[in-house]
Amino acid sequence: GAVVSQHPSRVICKSGTSVKIECRSLDFQATTMFWYRQFPKKSLMLMATSNEGSKATYEQGVEKDKFLINHASLTLSTLTVTSAHPEDSSFYICSARGGEGAEPYGYTFGSGTRLTVV
Amino acid sequence: AQSVAQPEDQVNVAEGNPLTVKCTYSVSGNPYLFWYVQYPNRGLQFLLKYITGDNLVKGSYGFEAEFNKSQTSFHLKKPSALVSDSALYFCAVRDRLGKQLTFGSGTQLTVLP
Numbered sequence: 003g004a005v006v007s008q009h010p011s012r013v014i015c016k017s018g019t020s021v022k023i024e025c026r027s028l029d030f031q032a033t034t035m036f037w038y039r040q041f042p043k044k045s046l047m048l049m050a051t052s053n054e055g056s057k058a059t060y061e062q063g064v065e066k067d068k069f070l071i072n073h074a075s076l077t078l079s080t081l082t083v084t085s086a087h088p089e090d091s092s093f094y095i096c097s098a099r100g101g102e103g104a105e106p107y108g109y110t111f112g113s114g115t116r117l118t119v120v
Numbered sequence: 121a122q123s124v125a126q127p128e129d130q131v132n133v134a135e136g137n138p139l140t141v142k143c144t145y146s147v148s149g150n151p152y153l154f155w156y157v158q159y160p161n162r163g164l165q166f167l168l169k170y171i172t173g174d175n176l177v178k179g180s181y182g183f184e185a186e187f188n189k190s191q192t193s194f195h196l197k198k199p200s201a202l203v204s205d206s207a208l209y210f211c212a213v214r215d216r217l218g219k220q221l222t223f224g225s226g227t228q229l230t231v232l233p
Binding site: 006008011034036043044045046048051093095097099109110111112113114116 | 156161162163164165166208210219220221223224225226228
């Protein structure tokens with residue numbers, strides 16, 4: 003079945019530094035990937051939709067200069083949290099929608115990244 | 121705009137008893153409906169989906185859900201709960217033209233031994 007690998011699973015960084023999170027579709031090509039943020043015991047908040055070869059579409063209220071998304075290939079999307087602050091600490095999850103090999107009509111999720119900014 | 125409601129933040133059930141996790145939705149046209157489960161510090165795992173056809177959908181780990189168009193509901197059920205079923209459950213909907221999934225707020229299921 004379709005697999006999405008997300009790396010790293012946990013990261014601790016200092017305030018003011020940048021952190022990159024990778025999301026890879028391992029056995030299918032993902033033309034569209036989604037980035038979510040999840041607060042403790044809360045639902046997933048869609049941050050942006052990442053389309054291969056074009057600019058990401060950000061949801062209202064999400065700072066595009068702070069959360070940089072790059073989808074340079076059909077199997078890789080990255081989320082970079084720039085100049086991280088403690089309030090950026092959260093659980094970030096990616097998901098992918100692709101062609102053959104991906105779950106039909108639905109989405110495959112990465113295992114998530116726990117970001118802690120100190 | 122599409123939306124999903126999970127009216128219960130928390131559901132507690134004794135092991136061996138049947139469980140139900142409720143979900144209602146709002147979407148233009150016919151929906152695609154999904155249930156996902158999340159364990160602590162993990163991503164979402166797919167349980168089951170309704171696309172078309174039989175209203176009763178069977179999924180992973182003995183879970184099933186019934187699509188009820190008139191009540192716009194898609195409740196998740198299992199005849200006999202296990203302690204290992206304890207997790208956070210999300211219902212999600214997508215319309216047939218769009219790309220995005222819209223998630224409910226999640227229901228924490230606790231199965232008591």
